Amino acid sequence: MNKKFDRIDQRFEGVDQKFVDLESSLTQKIVDVEASLTHKINGLSNRIDDLALNRTTREEMKILSLRVENIEHKIGIKK
Numbered sequence: 001m002n003k004k005f006d007r008i009d010q011r012f013e014g015v016d017q018k019f020v021d022l023e024s025s026l027t028q029k030i031v032d033v034e035a036s037l038t039h040k041i042n043g044l045s046n047r048i049d050d051l052a053l054n055r056t057t058r059e060e061m062k063i064l065s066l067r068v069e070n071i072e073h074k075i076g077i078k079k
Contacts, residue, residue, distance in 0.1 A: 056064075
């Protein structure tokens with residue numbers, strides 16, 4: 001009976017270290033993914049901020065539209 005337990009013990013030798021190595025590997029991959037996602041999210045925030053700063057407002061579009069209409073009317077190409 002002892003021989004059977006010895007064989008079972010031999011089969012499980014090193015399993016603990018394999019789990020520790022696997023946990024370490026997965027932890028590092030999770031950290032890498034989190035860092036990558038954080039970098040990408042920050043980049044998207046910067047792009048959204050740039051778009052918001054460089055976008056015309058409705059009021060500005062109305063003013064420009066009126067100016068174009070006036071110019072068209074003055075040169076005679078009004079629709």
